[in-house]
Amino acid sequence: xxxxxxxxxxxxxxxxxxxxxxxxxxxxxxxxxxxxxxxxxxxxxxxxxxxxxxxxxxxxxxxxxxxxxxxxxxxxxxxxxxxxxxxxxxxxxxxxxxxxxxxxxxxxxxxxxxxxxxxxxxxxxxxxxxxxxxxxxxxxxxxxxxxxxxxxxxxxxxxxxxxxxxxxxxxxxxxxxxxxxxxxxxxxxxxxxxx
Numbered sequence: 348x349x350x351x352x353x354x355x356x357x358x359x360x361x362x363x364x365x366x367x368x369x370x371x372x373x374x375x376x377x378x379x380x381x382x383x384x385x386x387x388x389x390x391x392x393x394x395x396x397x398x399x400x401x402x403x404x405x406x407x408x409x410x411x412x413x414x415x416x417x418x419x420x421x422x423x424x425x426x427x428x429x430x431x432x433x434x435x436x437x438x439x440x441x442x443x444x445x446x447x448x449x450x451x452x453x454x455x456x457x458x459x460x461x462x463x464x465x466x467x468x469x470x471x472x473x474x475x476x477x478x479x480x481x482x483x484x485x486x487x488x489x490x491x492x493x494x495x496x497x498x499x500x501x502x503x504x505x506x507x508x509x510x511x512x513x514x515x516x517x518x519x520x521x522x523x524x525x526x527x528x529x530x531x532x533x534x535x536x537x538x539x540x541x542x
Contacts, residue, residue, distance in 0.1 A: 360513055404537075405509045406491040410452050413466045413493045421497075421504030423456040423464055442467075442478070449474030464497035473531040480515040481533050487513045489537060511537035 407413040410428075417423045430444050430453065442538055443466075444450045449471025456464050469475045469492055488495045488502065489511040495501070495510065511526060515535040521527055525540040 353461040386470055403509065404454075404489065404511060407493045408468070410454055410466065410468055413468060413495070414454070414456070416454075416493075416508075417464065417466060417495060417501075417505070420462075420508050421501050423466070424438045426454050426456040426466075428452065428454050429465075434474075442482070446471075447474065448478045453532050458497060458501050460498065460500060462498035462500070464495065464501050467494040468492065469494055476513060476515075476530050476532040476535055481536055483515070484513075506539070506541060511539055512541055514538055514540075 364528060372447040405416060407416045410426075429504055433486070442448055442450070442453075442518070444453050449469055450467050452468040454466045456466065457463050467475075469489075472492070475487075475494060484495050486502075488505055489512075490510055494513075495505065497505075511528060513530060513535060514521070514537070515530070517534065519542060521536065521538050521540045526538050528537040529535075530537055
């Protein structure tokens with residue numbers, strides 16, 4: 348008889364532990380892409396703070412996957428492939444496909460205001476971040492294996508999607524409560540703060 352009572356108590360404790368571990372204190376859901384991009388830490392407002400992990404960012408291994416990810420959150424019409432940055436064709440270090448930037452494929456589509464949105468499949472994120480830092484480019488939104496650039500509307504629409512901004516400008520301060528991940532290149536940070 349005593350054994351059955353202990354078993355009942357253990358089962359009740361396990362059930363309460365499982366129930367109390369679900370959800371958050373605010374009653375809201377998770378904010379990452381696919382329903383689970385960010386963990387929580389004390390004082391973080393639900394964001395993962397000061398970590399070096401990359402496991403929380405969304406992955407889109409093909410251009411079709413990147414297009415679907417972006418199109419689910421903002422306008423991306425008339426997708427077409429590009430090998431070079433048409434605005435900087437004379438610059439040998441301009442963002443383009445190839446080993447220098449670590450970009451496997453590069454495509455452009457249009458937002459609702461007919462501004463260009465660039466989608467990049469990246470197979471070497473360290474090379475990509477190195478070149479972005481050299482070019483002093485702080486407008487890239489990064490996933491695990493892809494990058495997106497666009498105008499203010501695209502950036503605003505992708506906020507909260509799990510993509511993080513690559514920030515390499517030491518003059519830009521990231522306010523408290525925002526994600527701060529160490530980049531793959533010294534001096535660069537990945538953050539969900541968009542100035």
